[in-house]
Amino acid sequence: MxxxxxxxxxxxxxxNTPEGKLETNPEAIDILSKIKQPVVVVAIVGLYRTGKSYLMNKLAGEQRGFNLGYNVQAETKGIWMWCRPHPTKVNHTLVLLDTEGLGDVEKGDINNDIRIFCLAVLLSSALVYNSKGTIDQDALNKLKFVGELTELIKVKSKDNDDEEAELSVHFPIFIWxxxxxxxxxxxxxxxxxxxxxxxxxxxxxxxxxxIKNEEFNKPRKYLRMYFGSRKCFVFDLPSADKEVLQKMEEVPEKDLKPDFVAQSKKFCDYIFDKAEVKRVIGIPKVTGDKFAKLAETYTVAISSTNVACMEDVVLSVSETENKAAVQEAIQYYENKMMENAVFPTETLDQILNLSRQCENEALEMFMKKSFKDEDQKFQNQFIDLIQKKKEDFCKMNETKSWECCENLIEKLSAEFEKALSEGTYSVLGGHKKFKQDLKTIKETYKKEPGKGLQAExxxxxxxxxxxxxxxxxLKGDEALTEKEKEIEEEKATKKIEEIKSQMTQLKESQRKQKEDDQVKTMTQNMNQLMEKMDEERRFMKSQLERIIDEKNRELQTYSNQxxxxxxxxxxxxxEDLKKKKDELKDEMNDSNSYLPVIETFKKVTCAIAPSLIEMAGDIIKKIATRKWKEYQQ
Incomplete structure (x- = not known):
């Protein structure tokens, strides 16, 4: 789990430092880095002194936590975080972000407001905008910096004509x-x-x-363009009693207006149900540790250049995370092998089967943590390191077996070796005695268990x-005639040739077993990667369909107006989004879409086991074809 x-x-x-610089807090980053669960991130923004913190405390299931404050000064500075177990999604973490109030007259820095708002948008999967009174022109004007998001947030590093359309694919749901x-x-x-x-x-x-209408329309157009998924909640005054309003974190719910309590519950239930796991380009489900990296990288980008390119940020984070994914998966494999391997194993299959089980678990771990792995660079590193580690364990197994068998032979042949050194067999009839004693050692040795795969x-x-x-x-044994000696010599020579042949066959058999195992390793890696590709395609298809539906809704509204x-x-x-959807659909319906993956794994196979390249290529193609057919079904 x-x-x-x-x-x-x-x-x-x-x-938010006194100098106006934004920087992440190492303590918070350390907390997030330990969270391996997917995170649902809810951020709240709005004017200062509008009760944002109260709603966040309700989402946290606590009466107090985020500082409510009761005077006219803004309390929250920067962005504060509270991680709680998600109340309805098992094994998920709810990350609540309470932002510094916008429009703080003491601060008087509109650029700071824009950066705070921008980070809230980038980091959240649900963005709550909190205001007081009514949704009027003044309330909408307070959101005028929404129109500047395209200046601070870029989807791709290169020029992109569809920037505005693509932003909405990656933006959170908007709740007023x-x-x-x-x-x-x-x-x-x-x-x-x-x-x-x-x-x-x-x-x-x-x-x-x-001009008047353009100014009126501007915030509305941007809100509708960037936040296709919108929701609204209205809240009564919590109480008519001013003292109650000033002590909200101390007042029990029974002392608040029933309508306000019901509205607050309705708001929380909606968030818990509709706010999804945080997602960004290439990361279908963001976990706490990935979110920590995103928070750090976005903050640096916004603070240093005033522009956060989502593609660049994800690539930067992926480089770090993928390196860590390889290291953690390899360490997991090594630890599991050390925990479960009992050396020496009786057969090569036993060590290879155990290794494959540990490999599969390590691969699953790598796949969960890795993302945006261009050309499978890091997965190839993982495969290469796993093969080397597996070979180390196989050699360790062989060494343990060899040592065990040598010690056994030494123990069983002690009397025999002593007799040899004393010349016991250099007598009349000594050759027969020599063969009998050697046969006894051989038979006893074979009956002993736990020798391992080097026994033969x-x-x-x-x-x-x-x-x-x-x-x-034999030559000195006068009990034998010359003819008998020739026969015995011929038997001994033939026996040695048989032994050499058996040794060659044994090595060839073990080599073949290892090659078969390498093919199985490639097969498992191929299966996992293609499943991940299919999952990402399905997710992107669903996202495009969602945005197209939202855009169609806006199109209909504007047409009616x-x-x-x-x-x-x-x-x-x-039309642009439909074109991308069609391109994705064509890719999903084309078995050749797996060709880059096939070529990558063929190269890896060739590097690890050149003799397997032809066989592995055929197997990999069959796997890709089968996976494509399964996907179509």
Missing amino acids: DSGITMKAPVCLIN AVRDFTLGLVIDGKEVTEDDYLENALKLKTPEKT AVLKDYLMSKKSIETNI GSQQQANMYQAQI
């Missing part, structure tokens, strides 16, 4: 929380939902060509070492 963590209180994740709402949800005399209220507030004025090799080596001694004893210019822009974006 993946490891998670529960924090008793929030800590600062991104500190309107606090102290006292109006009725009525438009044109009809009761409406909270979502209807938000969408009505985001309607454009036409014609758009007047050590025995044959020992028998061959006695060939010259046997020849001398008579905003033809905006409708045309959305139509063009939809």
Whole structure:
């Protein structure tokens, strides 16, 4: 089971220094680095002193935690983090981010507000915008820096004509929380939902060509463009009692207005249900340790260049994470082998089967942690290192077996060796006695268990070492005629040839076993990689379909409102997204899409075992074809 963590209180994740520089807090990064579970990240932004921290405490399931503050000064500086077990998603961690209030008059730095907002967007899977009163022009004007997101956030490092359309693929869901709402949800005399209220507030004025209308429309256009998935919640005043409002973290729910309590629960339930695991380019599910790297890299990018390129950030993070993935997986393999291997094993299959089991577990670990592994660079490193480690264990197994067998031979042949040194067999009939004693040693040796896979090799080596001694004893044994000596000499020579042949066959058999095992290793790596590719394709397809649906909704809205210019822009974006979806669909329907992977694994196989290249190539192609057919089904 993946490891998670529960924090008793929030800590600062991104500190806003007195010099106006943003920097990550090592303590918070260390906490995140220990979280191996997928993270659902909820960030809240909004004007200072609007009660953001109260909502975050409710999401944390606690009455106090994030500092609410009761005076007119902003309390939260930078971005604070609180990690809690997710209340509805098992083995997931809920990461809550409470941001520094926007529009702090004491700070008076609009650029700082933009950077804080930008980081909240980049880091979250659900972004809550908190405001008071109503959704009016003033409230929307406070969000005017949403239009500057394209200046701070780039999807790709190279020029990209579809930047605005692509941003919405990677942006979080947007939730507007309107606090102290006292109006009725009525438009044109009809009761409406909270979502209807938000969408009505985001309607454009036409014609758009007047300066006044352009200023009115600007924040609305950007919100609708970048945040296709939107939700609205309105909250009554928690209490009419000013003292209660000033001590919210001490007041039990029974002393608050029932409507406010119900609205707060509805808000939390929606977040728990709809906010998904944080995802970025190439990382379908972000875990806590990956999120730590993202937070560090995004903060440095925003602080140093005022531009965060998502593609560059992910590549930078992937380089570090993939190196760590290789090291951790190899260490896991080594530890599991040391824990479970009992040397010497009786057969080569036993050590190879154990190794394969440990390899598969290590590969699964590597696959979970690695991402954006261009040309399988790091997976190839993993394969190469695993093969070397496996060979080390095989050699260790052979050495242990050899030592064990030599010690056994030495023990069983002690009397025999003593007799040889004393010339016991250099007598009349000594050759027969020599053969009988050597046969007894051989038979006893074979009955002894636990010798390992070098048992035959050590025995044959020992028998061959006695060939010259046997020849001398045979020549000096006067109990035998010359003809008998010739026959015995011929038998001994034939026996040695048999031993050499058996040794050659044994080595060839073990070589073949190891080659077969290497093919199985490649097969497993191929299967895992293609499954990961298929998963990423399915995820990207679902994301494109979601964004196309959202864009179609906006297109319909603008068409109904008579905003033809905006409708045309959305139509063009939809066509571009459909084209990408079609390209992805073609790729998913083409078995040749696996060809780059096939070629990569053929090269790896050739480097590790050149003799296997032809056989491995055929096997790899068959695997790719089978996987493609399974995927189509």
